[in-house]
Amino acid sequence: MALDQEPDIPFYEVHEVVVPHLGRVPITKGDFHALPKKVQKFIAFYVDYMTPRGIYICDGSEHEAHEVITKLMERGTLERLEALENCYICRTDPADVARVESKTFIVTKDKYQTIPHSKPGAKGGMGLWMDPDEMKIEMDSRFKDCMAGRMMYVIPFSMGPIGSDLSKIGIQLTDSNYVLLCMRLMTRVSPKVLDILGDQDFVKCVHSMGCPRPWRRKVINHWPCNPEKVLLAHFPEERKVKSYGSGYGGNSLLGKKCFALRIASNIARDEGWLAEHMLIMGVTNPKGQEFYIAAAFPSACGKTNMAMLNPSLPGWKVRCVGDDIAWMKFNEKGELRAINPEYGFFGVAPGTNWKTNPNAMASFQKNAIFTNVAKRADGMYFWEGLEDELPDDMEVTTWLGQKWKKGQPGLTSHPNSRFTAPASQCPIIHDKWEDPAGVPISAIVFGGRRPTGVPLVFEAFSWEHGVMVGAAVKSESTAAAEFKGKSIMHDPMAMRPFMGYNFGHYLDHWLSMNKPGRKLPKIYHVNWFRVNEKGKFLWPGYGDNIRVIDWMCKRLSGEAKVVPSPIGNLPEKGAIDISGIEDQVHWDELFSLPKDYWLEDAKETRQFLEVEVGDDLPAEIEKQLVEQEKRIAAM
Numbered sequence: 001m002a003l004d005q006e007p008d009i010p011f012y013e014v015h016e017v018v019v020p021h022l023g024r025v026p027i028t029k030g031d032f033h034a035l036p037k038k039v040q041k042f043i044a045f046y047v048d049y050m051t052p053r054g055i056y057i058c059d060g061s062e063h064e065a066h067e068v069i070t071k072l073m074e075r076g077t078l079e080r081l082e083a084l085e086n087c088y089i090c091r092t093d094p095a096d097v098a099r100v101e102s103k104t105f106i107v108t109k110d111k112y113q114t115i116p117h118s119k120p121g122a123k124g125g126m127g128l129w130m131d132p133d134e135m136k137i138e139m140d141s142r143f144k145d146c147m148a149g150r151m152m153y154v155i156p157f158s159m160g161p162i163g164s165d166l167s168k169i170g171i172q173l174t175d176s177n178y179v180l181l182c183m184r185l186m187t188r189v190s191p192k193v194l195d196i197l198g199d200q201d202f203v204k205c206v207h208s209m210g211c212p213r214p215w216r217r218k219v220i221n222h223w224p225c226n227p228e229k230v231l232l233a234h235f236p237e238e239r240k241v242k243s244y245g246s247g248y249g250g251n252s253l254l255g256k257k258c259f260a261l262r263i264a265s266n267i268a269r270d271e272g273w274l275a276e277h278m279l280i281m282g283v284t285n286p287k288g289q290e291f292y293i294a295a296a297f298p299s300a301c302g303k304t305n306m307a308m309l310n311p312s313l314p315g316w317k318v319r320c321v322g323d324d325i326a327w328m329k330f331n332e333k334g335e336l337r338a339i340n341p342e343y344g345f346f347g348v349a350p351g352t353n354w355k356t357n358p359n360a361m362a363s364f365q366k367n368a369i370f371t372n373v374a375k376r377a378d379g380m381y382f383w384e385g386l387e388d389e390l391p392d393d394m395e396v397t398t399w400l401g402q403k404w405k406k407g408q409p410g411l412t413s414h415p416n417s418r419f420t421a422p423a424s425q426c427p428i429i430h431d432k433w434e435d436p437a438g439v440p441i442s443a444i445v446f447g448g449r450r451p452t453g454v455p456l457v458f459e460a461f462s463w464e465h466g467v468m469v470g471a472a473v474k475s476e477s478t479a480a481a482e483f484k485g486k487s488i489m490h491d492p493m494a495m496r497p498f499m500g501y502n503f504g505h506y507l508d509h510w511l512s513m514n515k516p517g518r519k520l521p522k523i524y525h526v527n528w529f530r531v532n533e534k535g536k537f538l539w540p541g542y543g544d545n546i547r548v549i550d551w552m553c554k555r556l557s558g559e560a561k562v563v564p565s566p567i568g569n570l571p572e573k574g575a576i577d578i579s580g581i582e583d584q585v586h587w588d589e590l591f592s593l594p595k596d597y598w599l600e601d602a603k604e605t606r607q608f609l610e611v612e613v614g615d616d617l618p619a620e621i622e623k624q625l626v627e628q629e630k631r632i633a634a635m
């Protein structure tokens with residue numbers, strides 16, 4: 001039986017939908033009759049439940065975008081950036097600025113399908129579970145009549161190139177036209193999706209800002225939301241997501257984290273593939289050989305920057321396939337093929353400039369939306385990191401609406417402010433980025449913000465050791481979620497906030513990828529964020545990260561040697577090309593492995609995984625952890 005029932009209700013088709021509670025609901029746009037029957041049923045049920053004043057079936061056209069943008073500008077939700085073509089700025093309610101992990105749940109009958117059999121003392125950070133009956137009460141108290149007086153937008157979208165075998169279809173219902181605009185940038189919204197869908201099932205995505213009319217709470221910045229009642233529920237068995245109360249990023253663009261990671265990881269486990277929080281890039285060396293790399297770093301730890309890296313070594317070419325999510329599947333030749341299921345970038349704005357990431361900059365010079373950044377008096381965006389381009393006397397309006405000038409204290413933009421831009425506008429977008437067959441991955445990279453102890457790069461000894469290295473990922477917390485202050489947190493596989501099922505089973509699934517006949521990628525760990533005793537980064541990062549990639553590629557083609565260490569294979573001293581930056585780079589400091597640090601780290605990691613994943617921790621991972629600890633003790 002379904003956990004979250006959608007009983008059949010009667011309805012009629014032409015220019016209105018007739019539902020038991022509301023009666024006739026007008027169809028403002030689109031042809032309800034032409035929709036696949038399953039989609040009609042889905043819409044009718046939620047119209048009856050959420051009682052919107054009208055139904056708007058989106059077609060993804062330019063005309064539609066224009067209509068919605070005009071409305072949002074009249075209302076004041078969007079402001080034009082006059083300096084650019086078709087670019088807009090949006091300021092949210094300052095209480096709605098990041099993902100809310102503490103209110104993000106997976107709903108399954110069996111608790112242990114979602115979370116591991118952890119040991120006493122576990123903090124339970126590996127996903128939140130809620131019982132279906134309990135969730136039903138929570139959801140009914142929120143979603144019933146939640147769209148009263150508001151329009152309901154119906155968004156048919158494809159994650160992945162429309163029609164690819166690796167792609168999946170979703171339908172999102174939302175009462176936010178800002179969310180509609182961003183969904184159009186981040187996913188492929190098109191009526192073609194419905195043609196391909198036919199009678200098949202789709203991922204059901206239901207989103208509401210939680211502000212029915214008449215407003216019951218004060219609306220700030222023309223951004224109706226309901227921060228006190230935010231709740232996200234995922235129903236993996238029904239391939240369904242419900243999100244209430246927030247309009248920001250991963251909380252509301254349901255194709256992204258909710259579908260492409262939490263729900264898709266369940267589909268991937270059932271179908272034998274991987275849905276991961278990873279960038280995908282193609283790198284071509286000066287000899288013309290191309291390698292594809294996928295890399296998993298926690299939120300705000302450098303995926304977008306690496307995916308669009310501007311190489312500082314001559315002769316190298318980098319091309320971006322995706323900057324946040326990878327769906328990967330072994331094909332019949334044993335190659336791991338990856339697609340980027342997204343259509344756009346939702347990137348961290350602060351720190352992005354023409355020096356650090358010129359390719360991201362070029363991607364959002366037109367047709368982009370900027371959320372919670374500042375605006376210059378000349379109609380240009382502004383955020384921390386763009387000071388060099390800002391004339392001294394130019395007035396800036398901060399994300400909170402205050403006047404600000406260069407040199408004054410305070411932040412002009414929220415640390416998790418973001419740009420939303422079409423991936424096709426990236427000057428180095430790969431010509432295969434929409435290839436339905438995906439690209440063949442030969443290296444997988446893990447990493448995080450590790451201020452101390454962790455070397456610039458090391459290579460895992462084997463697939464199994466690499467899976468352990470991924471499970472041991474930690475990072476300093478960032479502004480991408482609601483955490484305050486900086487602390488080092490575990491973020492296994494950079495998936496902790498996005499896990500769709502029991503993390504122990506997820507590790508088993510990764511281990512099960514090692515089958516005869518498969519070309520397994522080599523696995524690496526990198527750390528761009530090690531600092532010296534003065535807190536200064538030891539590695540210049542950004543475009544210079546190509547030097548580390550150069551070494552990885554030499555490993556892939558068998559040209560570079562390694563020095564084994566207790567935690568993995570390190571590059572031979574001097575094997576990473578630091579020509580031109582010799583004065584900035586101190587090899588021994590970058591690669592040192594302080595024994596005390598690693599003894600403590602390995603013990604802490606083993607205990608974390610033993611306690612949190614408990615009996616579900618695969619024996620192979622336990623073995624890898626114990627062996628690693630022994631190697632460190634013998635250092």
Ligand SMILES: Nc1nc2c(ncn2[C@@H]2O[C@H](COP(=O)(O)OP(=O)(O)OP(=O)(O)O)[C@@H](O)[C@H]2O)c(=O)[nH]1
Nearest residue numbers: 299300301302303304305348350351480528541542
């Ligand atoms: N020091 C240093 N900082 C970096 C480097 N790469 C990225 N950053 C900074 O890290 C922050 C986040 O980088 P992004 O590339 O946006 O991170 P992301 O992993 O794509 O983030 P999400 O979109 O949240 O998943 C930005 O402020 C960057 O300036 C690097 O190589 N060195």
Ligand SMILES: O=C([O-])CC(=O)C(=O)O
Nearest residue numbers: 099249250257299324480
């Ligand atoms: O999901 C979001 O809001 C943004 C994002 O990419 C992340 O946090 O990794």
Ligand SMILES: [Mn+2]
Nearest residue numbers: 277299300324
């Ligand atoms: Mn991300």
